[in-house]
Amino acid sequence: MNTIAKKQEGVDVSDSKGFVGGYLLYLLAAASDAASADFHARVRARGLKAPEWRILACLSDEDGQMVTQLAQLSLIEQSHLTKIVDQMAVKGLVKRRSDARDRRRVRVYLTDSGRLLGAELVEAARAHERSIVRQMRPGEAALLKEALKHIHALYRAGGGVPVALEETEETSR
Amino acid sequence: MNTIAKKQEGVDVSDSKGFVGGYLLYLLAAASDAASADFHARVRARGLKAPEWRILACLSDEDGQMVTQLAQLSLIEQSHLTKIVDQMAVKGLVKRRSDARDRRRVRVYLTDSGRLLGAELVEAARAHERSIVRQMRPGEAALLKEALKHIHALYRAGGGVPVALEETEETSR
DNA sequence: CGCAAGAATATGAATTCGCATGTTTCTGCC
DNA sequence: GGCAGAAACATGCGAATTCATATTCTTGCG
Incomplete structure (x- = not known):
C-alpha cells in the first residue's frame, strides 16, 4: 500500500490471538x-x-552505478528502474552515460541538483530514523538492524532458504 | 519489487560504509x-x-470483516482491495454480504474452498517462518518481532511519530 | 421529520509495475 | 577471425495500483 497514511484509529493487530498478528513476514x-x-x-x-528517492539515496552512496546494480540495491525491478531513470533524467536529477569499457553497461550519475536534493533527503532520512530510534529501548534498534541484515542475508546469493531443510506439512505426523 | 528472485550473486549492501546499507527503513x-x-x-x-494470500490469511483469522477493516489489516489500499475481492469472489474463494445493521458496510466471508486454501497456506506460512527462525540465534526472532510491533505501533493511531520531537537539519548546529 | 455531515464502498481514468522479449555488446572457444 | 552463448539495457503491453470522485446509507440535530 505504502501511501499516505489515513491517520484513522488504526486497527491493532498485534495483540490479537490470530495468526497474522504474530506472523514474522506480516x-x-x-x-x-x-x-x-x-x-x-x-x-x-x-x-x-x-522509488525516485530510493534511487537518489543509492546514488548518493555511490555515484555512477550501472542499471542492474542500481536496480538490485534500490529494490526496484530492472525494466521499471530504466523507466524511472528516464523520468529523473528529464527532471534533471540524473544523467546516463554508457560505460567506456563495456558499452552494454549504462551508468547513472547524479547531476549537481540531483546530488543536492539527495544530500538533503539523506539528511532528513537520518533525522527521521533518529526520531524512531529515540522511541525504542536503548540497544533495541541495533539488535533490530542486525536481525534484519541477518534475514536479508539469508536470501542473498542463495536463492532463498534451503528448501531441503524446511518442514513439510507432513513432517510432524 | 517483491517478485520472483532472480537468484543472482546478490549485491551485498549491508557491509558497505554508505548510508543506505545501515538505514533502518531500507x-x-x-x-x-x-x-x-x-x-x-x-x-x-x-x-x-x-495480495490474495494476505486477504485469505486475514479472513482466516477473523471471517466476515468489513472492507475498510480488511484493507487496513491486509495493508492494501481500499479501492484496490475491493477489486481483489471481486476477483476472489469469481474464483469462489470469498463471498460478499452486506451488513444487516449498517447497509453501507460490506462484509467479506470465506467460502468453504477459501477456508480450506487459507488454512493450507497459513500452515505453509508457519513452516516457512520456522525455517527462517531456525536460522537465527535463539531468542533473536522474538526480539525482532517485538521491535517490529513497536515500530508499527508508533504509527498506528497517532498519525506518525510526533513531528515536534524530530530534529531539523539545523538542530545540531 | 428533514437535512447536513460523515462513513463505507464502488467506479473510472491515469499511473505504475512486471514479465516477456528484442537489441546491442561482450566473452570464451574452436 | 568467427560463432554460440551470455550479459546489460530498453521496449511493448497487459495487469496491478492509486487517486479522485460518485453512490448509498447512517447519524445527529434543529
Missing part, C-alpha cells in the same frame, strides 16, 4: 510500510516519488 | 521484500497472487 511488511509511508510524505513534499 | 524494506518474495513463490504455485 510484521516486517507492516512495520516497513508504516514507517516508510511516514517518510514518503516528506519525499513527496520535495516533488519525488518513493 | 533494512526493513529489504528484509521484508526478500523474505516475502520467497514465500510468494509458494503462494503463486497455489494460483494466488500475494
Whole structure:
C-alpha cells in the first residue's frame, strides 16, 4: 500500500490471538510500510516519488552505478528502474552515460541538483530514523538492524532458504 | 519489487560504509521484500497472487470483516482491495454480504474452498517462518518481532511519530 | 421529520509495475 | 577471425495500483 497514511484509529493487530498478528513476514511488511509511508510524505513534499528517492539515496552512496546494480540495491525491478531513470533524467536529477569499457553497461550519475536534493533527503532520512530510534529501548534498534541484515542475508546469493531443510506439512505426523 | 528472485550473486549492501546499507527503513524494506518474495513463490504455485494470500490469511483469522477493516489489516489500499475481492469472489474463494445493521458496510466471508486454501497456506506460512527462525540465534526472532510491533505501533493511531520531537537539519548546529 | 455531515464502498481514468522479449555488446572457444 | 552463448539495457503491453470522485446509507440535530 505504502501511501499516505489515513491517520484513522488504526486497527491493532498485534495483540490479537490470530495468526497474522504474530506472523514474522506480516510484521516486517507492516512495520516497513508504516514507517516508510511516514517518510514518503516528506519525499513527496520535495516533488519525488518513493522509488525516485530510493534511487537518489543509492546514488548518493555511490555515484555512477550501472542499471542492474542500481536496480538490485534500490529494490526496484530492472525494466521499471530504466523507466524511472528516464523520468529523473528529464527532471534533471540524473544523467546516463554508457560505460567506456563495456558499452552494454549504462551508468547513472547524479547531476549537481540531483546530488543536492539527495544530500538533503539523506539528511532528513537520518533525522527521521533518529526520531524512531529515540522511541525504542536503548540497544533495541541495533539488535533490530542486525536481525534484519541477518534475514536479508539469508536470501542473498542463495536463492532463498534451503528448501531441503524446511518442514513439510507432513513432517510432524 | 517483491517478485520472483532472480537468484543472482546478490549485491551485498549491508557491509558497505554508505548510508543506505545501515538505514533502518531500507533494512526493513529489504528484509521484508526478500523474505516475502520467497514465500510468494509458494503462494503463486497455489494460483494466488500475494495480495490474495494476505486477504485469505486475514479472513482466516477473523471471517466476515468489513472492507475498510480488511484493507487496513491486509495493508492494501481500499479501492484496490475491493477489486481483489471481486476477483476472489469469481474464483469462489470469498463471498460478499452486506451488513444487516449498517447497509453501507460490506462484509467479506470465506467460502468453504477459501477456508480450506487459507488454512493450507497459513500452515505453509508457519513452516516457512520456522525455517527462517531456525536460522537465527535463539531468542533473536522474538526480539525482532517485538521491535517490529513497536515500530508499527508508533504509527498506528497517532498519525506518525510526533513531528515536534524530530530534529531539523539545523538542530545540531 | 428533514437535512447536513460523515462513513463505507464502488467506479473510472491515469499511473505504475512486471514479465516477456528484442537489441546491442561482450566473452570464451574452436 | 568467427560463432554460440551470455550479459546489460530498453521496449511493448497487459495487469496491478492509486487517486479522485460518485453512490448509498447512517447519524445527529434543529
